[in-house]
Amino acid sequence: MAQAKTSPVSVPNDLEPYWLPFTPNRAFKTRPRLISGAKDMHYVAPDGRRLLDGSAGLWCTNAGHNRDPIVKAIQAQAAELDYAPAFQFSHPKAFELASRIAALAPGDLDHVFFCNSGSEAVDTALKIALAYHNVRGNASRVRLIGRERGYHGVGFGGVAVGGIVANRKQFGTLLVGADHLTSTYNRAEQAFTAGEPEWGAHLADELDRLVALHDASTIAAVIVEPVACSTGVLAPPKGYLQKLRAICDKHGILLIFDEVITAYGRLGHAFAAERYGVVPDMITFAKGITSGAVPMGGVLVRKGVYDAFMKGPEHVIELFHGYTYSAHPLACAAGLATLDLYRDEDLFARAKKLEPMWYEAAMGLKGLPNVLDIRPVGLTVGIDLASKPDGAGRRGYQALDAGYFEHDFMFRAVGDTLALSPPLIVSEAQIGEMFDKLAKIIKAVA
Numbered sequence: 087m088a089q090a091k092t093s094p095v096s097v098p099n100d101l102e103p104y105w106l107p108f109t110p111n112r113a114f115k116t117r118p119r120l121i122s123g124a125k126d127m128h129y130v131a132p133d134g135r136r137l138l139d140g141s142a143g144l145w146c147t148n149a150g151h152n153r154d155p156i157v158k159a160i161q162a163q164a165a166e167l168d169y170a171p172a173f174q175f176s177h178p179k180a181f182e183l184a185s186r187i188a189a190l191a192p193g194d195l196d197h198v199f200f201c202n203s204g205s206e207a208v209d210t211a212l213k214i215a216l217a218y219h220n221v222r223g224n225a226s227r228v229r230l231i232g233r234e235r236g237y238h239g240v241g242f243g244g245v246a247v248g249g250i251v252a253n254r255k256q257f258g259t260l261l262v263g264a265d266h267l268t269s270t271y272n273r274a275e276q277a278f279t280a281g282e283p284e285w286g287a288h289l290a291d292e293l294d295r296l297v298a299l300h301d302a303s304t305i306a307a308v309i310v311e312p313v314a315c316s317t318g319v320l321a322p323p324k325g326y327l328q329k330l331r332a333i334c335d336k337h338g339i340l341l342i343f344d345e346v347i348t349a350y351g352r353l354g355h356a357f358a359a360e361r362y363g364v365v366p367d368m369i370t371f372a373k374g375i376t377s378g379a380v381p382m383g384g385v386l387v388r389k390g391v392y393d394a395f396m397k398g399p400e401h402v403i404e405l406f407h408g409y410t411y412s413a414h415p416l417a418c419a420a421g422l423a424t425l426d427l428y429r430d431e432d433l434f435a436r437a438k439k440l441e442p443m444w445y446e447a448a449m450g451l452k453g454l455p456n457v458l459d460i461r462p463v464g465l466t467v468g469i470d471l472a473s474k475p476d477g478a479g480r481r482g483y484q485a486l487d488a489g490y491f492e493h494d495f496m497f498r499a500v501g502d503t504l505a506l507s508p509p510l511i512v513s514e515a516q517i518g519e520m521f522d523k524l525a526k527i528i529k530a531v532a
């Protein structure tokens with residue numbers, strides 16, 4: 087092995103060694119967008135500028151940044167118990183947090199399996215679905231159905247059921263046996279809809295088509311995001327999720343809602359399942375559970391699914407799956423403090439109350455140059471801009487850059503789609519400020 091080039095203490099803080107995820111590394115390193123601090127609704131750049139956070143970090147800091155109760159809970163936990171083995175042992179806060187999450191969940195979604203990210207949550211849910219059919223003697227149910235334009239993280243399972251081509255095309259055959267529903271988005275039918283579109287519920291019937299093709303006896307589960315956020319915020323057509331639930335029931339297929347973004351207030355409820363009046367068999371969550379302060383993810387499971395595993399000799403492991411850091415004490419402490427904040431400040435209801443004003447402010451961008459569609463739902467919005475003739479994604483990237491460097495404003499750009507999802511503590515004045523800034527940026531990149 088090569089010798090280290092220098093002693094660790096003399097290594098300069100160089101931009102080169104760090105390979106940034108989902109980032110054009112060369113462009114970033116030419117003009118880095120660094121963040122060195124945060125408080126409430128703002129980030130702080132190394133040069134001291136305060137940037138308004140229009141994206142809750144990466145759709146996660148729903149309670150705002152560096153909130154004192156969360157900071158204190160993490161500090162206290164680090165001093166009391168740094169780590170407890172996740173297998174064969176546990177610690178009290180893991181049970182407390184699972185109980186609190188189960189109490190927030192609809193229906194009989196009353197058991198929680200913990201992991202450390204959304205990607206792990208998705209792969210965990212897919213594995214539970216396969217194992218569930220297996221333990222019930224239906225081992226032929228191995229197919230997993232996702233949806234075009236869906237994002238379910240970056241594990242092999244999540245990418246296989248995901249439907250974003252750039253995330254798939256470099257990685258071979260992924261999981262065999264995955265298939266996809268069509269996306270629910272149709273610009274001709276839905277452009278400039280605030281909230282859930284009227285058109286598109288019939289697209290759930292696609293599932294019947296896939297059942298006719300593969301046979302229900304080969305299908306384990308369907309996974310969808312209630313609102314597909316990472317692809318540019320696509321709300322479900324009215325009635326679509328209810329239809330999907332009914333078709334899954336008809337065929338004995340498990341329904342998984344990937345709520346990594348939509349849980350914990352983004353749509354005005356603890357879970358989007360509640361907004362849509364649909365109880366899935368599993369819900370994946372991450373991000374907002376700790377308001378982004380410590381990595382954590384998890385899967386909420388219906389009682390019947392959990393019970394199916396609780397058979398056989400009691401000394402035998404029921405599910406051969408887990409992570410060293412499942413229910414990490416720091417994450418549990420952060421999660422409990424975050425749920426307290428959501429409750430004490432009534433942040434989910436606050437998001438719901440802000441919705442009409444948010445929709446109106448977002449729709450105010452209609453008519454600006456290159457704006458092809460605006461899709462607000464809950465406290466989030468996707469804004470499609472026309473691509474520049476010299477390359478898809480260039481206008482979106484320029485908008486992101488202009489936001490950071492010239493307008494002290496941060497948001498998401500996915501190709502030429504801009505997405506906003508502020509912390510739920512955002513004020514009405516700050517919402518106005520966000521869309522004023524965005525209007526200037528959209529004009530600047532025309």
Ligand SMILES: Cc1ncc(COP(=O)(O)O)c(C=O)c1O
Pocket residue numbers: 145202203204205206208237238239240311315316344345346347372373
């Ligand atoms: C719906 C959904 N699932 C899974 C993930 C993956 O989460 P993570 O990046 O924490 O692995 C994301 C991330 O944005 C997501 O939006």
